[in-house]
Amino acid sequence: MSDLKPPSFVSAQMVADRAGVSRSAVSRTFTDGASVSEATRRKVLEAADALGYHVNHLARGLRERSNIVCLVVADMTTPIRARMVDVLTRKLQASGKITMVINTETDTESVSAALRQTLNYRADATVVLSGTPPASLIETCLANGQQVILINRDERLQGSSNLGVDNAMAGREALFLLRRAGCERLGLITSNAHTASLVEREKVFVAAAAAEGVQVVVTEAGPTSYESGQEAARRVFGRSEAPDGVFCVTDLLALGFMDVARQDFGLKIPDDLCVVGFDDIEQAGWASYQLTTFRQPLNPMADEVVDLLLQPQRAVSERRMIEPIPVWRRSVRPGKH
Amino acid sequence: MSDLKPPSFVSAQMVADRAGVSRSAVSRTFTDGASVSEATRRKVLEAADALGYHVNHLARGLRERSNIVCLVVADMTTPIRARMVDVLTRKLQASGKITMVINTETDTESVSAALRQTLNYRADATVVLSGTPPASLIETCLANGQQVILINRDERLQGSSNLGVDNAMAGREALFLLRRAGCERLGLITSNAHTASLVEREKVFVAAAAAEGVQVVVTEAGPTSYESGQEAARRVFGRSEAPDGVFCVTDLLALGFMDVARQDFGLKIPDDLCVVGFDDIEQAGWASYQLTTFRQPLNPMADEVVDLLLQPQRAVSERRMIEPIPVWRRSVRPGKH
DNA sequence: ATAGCGATTGCACACAAGTGCATTTTTTCG
DNA sequence: CGAAAAAATGCACTTGTGTGCAATCGCTAT
Incomplete structure (x- = not known):
């Protein structure tokens, strides 16, 4: 005993x-x-x-592939990120992989550390959802036979597989929707994150407006969040000339913006103000918001990731682009026909 | 070449x-x-x-501890779960562990499979956030020197470390708040998930009401979600005697409930109806809702988990209870003094 | 100069698996 | 029943580490 x-x-x-x-x-x-x-x-x-x-899968992983995939992600509480992680872990699991999550900040140093961890654990692949790793480190990963898949990141990094939604299309379409609704004074709300995706949505929207001879007032708030949307709205409607149509580069920004516009400034949506978002997070569909937005097709994106993993030779660096899906709800007046 | x-x-x-x-x-x-x-x-x-x-950390893990911790979780898109995963991965990382996420259904078979994976990867510990694994499998984990930590799960499983919020306190306090606000006709909204936590909140609330001689109408909707909250509201206010004070066992339920109560039935909150939730998800604090609720203290819980990992001998099975923190917002009338 | 001593270093083994190859065992068929 | 083919089995090596133990190196003190 x-x-x-x-x-x-x-x-x-x-x-x-x-x-x-x-x-x-x-x-x-x-x-x-x-x-x-x-x-x-x-x-x-x-x-x-x-x-x-x-x-013991660790011992097994000593000889052949480890079947480990690392997910490098920041801001995991954000609804869109949470869904990405959810969908990816699901699909990866279904194809026999196991997911390691590395929760990081977006600064380069944190992401680098994360990527090195990835190598320590002999992950077959690393999927980067947030932050941008330095090119040299990506090379190291590739040299070690590890795939690197960047999602919605800056596309200039060679060697890695890149995958993202068509932000330009969203920018153009957002403008189209607002113009069709008869909006004359346009606004764009963005965060101070300056991600490649966010910047592109902004640029294309502004450019498309310019092509129609319409000016856009760009407002940059804090980090990408509900609170930043609120802050932006207070700034925007505190000014003399308030917009009647706004494209928020993120749903979270849009929801905060809407709440302040309605409750603090008494605006009716979509009568006085039309709002378009991006991501189609769950809350965008809630009765209080009914936000018109663009859905990131997460399932197809995750399928694509799994596909890249199973056929590594396909991973030759050209950027795979996925079309976001417009979701029409009530935050924008329908066009008159 | x-x-x-x-x-x-x-x-x-x-x-x-x-x-x-x-x-x-x-x-x-x-x-x-x-x-x-x-x-x-x-x-x-x-x-x-x-x-x-x-x-190579895998090879290192062959000899000593692997430093891998598995997180078994379902419904990861739910805001509260997303936050749990976020906080846990953060804290675990900070203490030198790496997190493997196993995204599972809540049925016993899926959870069992997840737990076996956990063993395959020689995880030092498994943290179960969703579903309830069979006792025999927990024993296997323990026999293999693996810690099992259950969070907000049924407390009857021996050998595992158990950790959860004090649901009874929330049930009692919810009743107190609604009564103090002068509510006479009480309702309770729950889902069909019948988790130990949800059931306890319900039971204590109903019992506390009975002790005051007040009846509670219990409404059970579908899965724990915003939509189920909506569905519940339609059922509740379709009946003859509508409640003027409701405890929703989850914030998501509460938010769906509030939206339908206001928009489909024209009720004013908190004038015509007081609502209390549980979890304190981010959206509960949004301007459109301002929901009075109970915060799950996620940081202390995660600290506790890390503590258990670092001092395994402490893990002797008695349930560690953490007090939820009442968060007073505007969905409940303040008491009159 | 040489013994003594502590700091380095390398060998060889352990960890837990998968697998090529040679060796048995079993089955099949004439 | 016996030979050939097929199937099953075990040995030994591989994967990448960490580490006990013994040997070596460099330095100091006598």
């Missing part, structure tokens, strides 16, 4: 001993397509079950 | 060869407190840098 050895994982050797076979037999039992007789197989499985044996 | 060998990870041996030292020297260079002269150390670091060497 007194010999309490510290509990530890049971190895294939122990199973072999108990079943009265060689360790190879145990290994073969748990390897698809290996040659084991039904008799020994049964003995092994029985012993394994009795001892609570589980194949 | 033509010998393009497939890229693969660089090992300590390669570094040793390049630096002209033994592999042990390389290993010691990257091990704290090991004995290496400054000269070889420099040579090794230089070679490692040139080759892009990174210690």
Whole structure:
């Protein structure tokens, strides 16, 4: 009773001993397509079950691929990021991968550290959702046979697989929707994050407006969040000439903007003010908001990621672009026909 | 130029060869407190840098602890879960652990599969946020030296460390708030998930009301979500005797409930109807809702988890209870003094 | 100069798996 | 029944680490 050895994982050797076979037999039992007789197989499985044996995937990963995929992500509480992580972990799991999440800041140093962790754990691939890693580190990953997949990141990094939504299309379409609704004084709300995606949406929107001879008042608030949207609205409607149509580069910004516009400035949406967002987070569809926005097609994006993982040779660096899906709700007046 | 060998990870041996030292020297260079002269150390670091060497944590995990912690979670898109995952990954990382996320359904079979994966990857510990694993499997984990930490789960499982918020307190306090606001006809909205936490909040609320001689109409909607809250509101206000004070066992339910109550039934909150939620998700604080609710103290909970990991002997099964923090907002009338 | 001593270093093993190859065992077929 | 083919098995090596142990190196003190 007194010999309490510290509990530890049971190895294939122990199973072999108990079943009265060689360790190879145990290994073969748990390897698809290996040659084991039904008799020994049964003995092994029985012993394994009795001892609570589980194949050590770390040891397996020593020889071949580890089946580990790292997800580098910041701002995980953001609804859109949470959904991305959810969808990706789901799909990766379904294709036999396991996900390691590295929760990082967006600054380069944090992302670099994250990427190095990724190498430490011999991940088959790293999927970067936030921040932009330095090119040299990406090269190191590639040199080590690790795939790097960047989602909605700056596309100038060579060697990595790039994947993102068509921000330009959203910018153009946002303008079209607001103009069709009869908006004359346009505004654009963005954050101080200056992500490539955000910047592109902004640029294209402003350019498209300029092409129609319409000016856009650009307001830059704090980080990408509900509160920043509120702050932006207070600034925008505190000025003399208030807009009657606004494109917020993110749903979260849009929702904060809407709340302040309605509650603090008494505006009716869409009668006095039309709002367009981007992402189609769950809350955009809530009854209080009914925000017209662009859905990031997360499932197709995740499918694409899995596809890239399974066929690494496809990963030759040109950027795969996915069309966002316009979602018409009530925050924009319908066009008159 | 033509010998393009497939890229693969660089090992300590390669570094040793390049630096002209033994592999042990390389290993010691990257091990704290090991004995290496400054000269070889420099040579090794230089070679490692040139080759892009990174210690293989999987191989390291073969001998000692893996530093891997598995997070078993369902419904990751739910704001409260997203925050939990965020906080946990952050804190675990800060204490030198890496997080594997297993995204599962809540049914026992899925959770079991997840737990087995956990064993396959030799995780030091498994943290279960959703679903309830069978006791036998928990025993297997423990027998293999793996800690099991259940958060907000049913507390009857022995051997595991249990950790959760004080649901009873929330139930009592919710009743107190609604009664103080002068509510006479009480309602409780719950989902069909029947989690131990949800059930306890419900039971205590109903019991506390009974103790005051007040009846509670309990409405059970679909899964725990905004839509279920909407559905519940339609049912509740379609009936003859509508409540003037409602406790929703979850913020998401509460927000859906509020939207329908206001927009479809023209009720004013808190004048015609008081609402109390639970979780304090970000949206509960948004201007459109201003929901009075109970905050789950996620940071202290995560600290507790990390604490349990670092001092495994403390993990002796009694349930650690954390007080939720009441957050007073405008969805409940203040009491009259 | 040489013994003594502490700091380095390398060998060899352990960790837990998968697998090529040679060796048995079983099955099949003449 | 016996030979050939097929299937099953075990040995030994591989993967990349960390580390105990013994050997070596460099330095100091006698």
